Amino acid sequence: MLKAERHKFIMTKLVEEQKVVTTDLALALDLSEDTIRRDLNELDNKKLLEKVYGGAILVTENTSDVFNINISGEEEKKQIVAKALSLLHDDQVIIMSGGSTNLVFAKLIPADLKATIYTYSLPIAMQLSQHPNIDLIFIGGKMQKNAMVTIGMDVIQVVSKIKADICFIGASSINVKQGLTEIGYEISIVKKAMIEASDRVVSMFSSDKLNTKMPHVVCDLKQLDTIVTNLDPRDPSLEEYRKSGVFIL
Amino acid sequence: MLKAERHKFIMTKLVEEQKVVTTDLALALDLSEDTIRRDLNELDNKKLLEKVYGGAILVTENTSDVFNINISGEEEKKQIVAKALSLLHDDQVIIMSGGSTNLVFAKLIPADLKATIYTYSLPIAMQLSQHPNIDLIFIGGKMQKNAMVTIGMDVIQVVSKIKADICFIGASSINVKQGLTEIGYEISIVKKAMIEASDRVVSMFSSDKLNTKMPHVVCDLKQLDTIVTNLDPRDPSLEEYRKSGVFIL
DNA sequence: TCAAAATCTGCATTATTTTGCGTGTTTTGA
DNA sequence: TCAAAACACGCAAAATAATGCAGATTTTGA
Structure with missing residues (x-):
């Protein structure tokens, strides 16, 4: 041997x-x-x-390396984002915000998808740079360190000039009254611009984000076209969201 | 047979x-x-x-993870870039190109350095997002996938408006006659713009890059202020470079 | 076709790696 | 604290590799 x-x-x-x-x-x-x-x-x-x-x-997880990104609840997130894969088609122009759910989504995007993707998240851009058939455009600007995304006027300016077919927005908090809300002002502004620039707005998040709120409003529920969660679309806790006209996957 | x-x-x-x-x-x-x-x-x-x-x-395919960046000759590169740490000072505006040597450099930048750093390399930006005291600005644009850097007019436009104290340029090839040369046209253009934008130009590379050339010229030896290699500055193979007036660390 | 050059192969020699054992040290748990 | 278990280290034997060399074979180019 x-x-x-x-x-x-x-x-x-x-x-x-x-x-x-x-x-x-x-x-x-x-x-x-x-x-x-x-x-x-x-x-x-x-x-x-x-x-x-x-x-x-076994080795204990080494969190000191920037490149070793630890995604909490990765398995659950995989199940969520898998539902959204059906929204992808060739030749789409796509905008993706940051967040670990979107990162998991990026990992699952099929290798043969031909599309143009704009993002302002470093990890998501790194992940997508794997895909041979995706035209990838990174939106530059000042980096918000912990989230590893760019923010600020530079980002807004670029985003507001994009005409996208679909955008995938991570969610910090969502509830029926205020809609999508964010903890940071600057991020909320960027997401507003993303929504403006896109024909279809999709948000993916796990059900623990439901019925919570943060200081800065991004948009009304009405402005979201589709939400994707880990719950069954007919789950009673989604009742009110369904009523507001959002499509639930 | x-x-x-x-x-x-x-x-x-x-x-x-x-x-x-x-x-x-x-x-x-x-x-x-x-x-x-x-x-x-x-x-x-x-x-x-x-x-x-x-x-x-059988070969084990371990390379499937984008975030697992393999730096060849990392130890040697550490020794090279360590020499360049003395060039860093608080309140500098710095531009960094891509490349694994610069990535190693980014890792070694002291945590207490207060500076503004512009870069167009995803891995370097990820690495620098660790540093609490660095203002980090990512220069957006179309991604060149394999190198994980942005390229094109967007990058040039941003770079040409920067006024930097110092820039750190990775080198594909360098020789006394042609100076710094690159394999890709677009990268060579971006590097030209970096040099224009910076008061001081530093290039770090290992000695096996010496006396080699690539199709696209970036700049003359004269336009480099400092080069940093693994060799002793008095090494005979650097003689001609010394004569051309470049400072050798 | 033929000779020179390049390539392939096996052998001998030398270098390196692996492995088990003896010896002495460190760790563990009562 | 103490004995048993686990460990580290050096050594030597065996296995495996690398290298140079010579003969055999194939390829090349006139």
Whole structure:
């Protein structure tokens, strides 16, 4: 058995059982414990696992790297955005705001979609730069650091000149009375401009955003064409939203 | 049996069994282990398999994540860019081009530096969005996908209006006669604009870029104020560059 | 067609890597 | 605190690789 095979074996067992024990591995692979220890040290150096006294455990998520974006509730978000894939067609002009839900959406966009996408979110642009058939335009401006999006007059100016078929807007908060609201003033302005520029407005969010509010109004419910949540469209908690005329996916 | 046939045989066996062992192959094909090893080295160079001690295994496709940026020779690049840290001061206006060397530089910029930085590279902007004291401005435009930078007229227009104290330009190729040259026309234009906009022009690169050339000229050696390489500034291979009046760090 | 050049292959030699074992140290848990 | 378990380190044997060289084979170009 090759060393590389052994390493694979160890990694597989590690993921399956959350941990590996040096003595068990030595027995299972019929090798000395020293060899196993050396293997574990190597894998530890490569940051593939964390060696501990007696064996090794899975590496704990490393949040210090900017490029390692941690999306909370990624699985749920995948289910939400999957519903919206049917809204995509070839040759559309699309605007995408920031937010982790939109990032998950960007990941799921099919590789053969031919479209033009405008965005002002760094992670979303990075993700979309994978897609060979998408014309990607980044809207520049001053960076809002934590959200990793550009904001300000530069962004507004560019957005207001776009004629888009559809826009995907992340939502901080939504309720029947105020509609879509945001915590930041500048972001709310940018989103207003996005809505103005687009024929169809889509917002995707999980149901815990429902019936909450933030200081800065983006738009009325009426201005949204479609909302996409994790709930069944006929769910009673969406009753009032349905009444307001929004299409619910 | 032709070598090409052998390679096919090896690849087939590899896919079937997940691994191949040098000695087995030598036996099966009735050839010396040396020949098999040479074959495996060739296939490894073509990235068709991964040679390991004792044989070879399938290549693991780890590159699927956009956010997992692989910087070749990162350690060497760290040493290069560390020399350039002394050029940074509070309250400077800085322009940074793309490239992995500049990305490494961005990582090493001290957290307490107060400055304004313009860039048109997604990874560099992501990295700098970490820094609490930097005013970060992203220069928007059409994305060039593989390099993850914006290009085109939008970029030129913004850059040409900046008045920067210093700019850091990545280099594809440099030589004494043509100066800085680039493989892409559009990138060369953007870099020209950067140089125009900056009081001081700095270029960082490893010595293997020295004495090479690409189709599109960016600028003369004279227009560079400072170059930073992995070599000692007094290294003989930098002699001609020194003569041309560039400051070498 | 033929000779020179390029390529392929195996062998011998040398270098490197892997592995188990002995020895001494560190960690663990009662 | 103490004994057992786990570990680290150096060493040596075995396995595997790299390298130079020579003979064989193929390709090239006149």
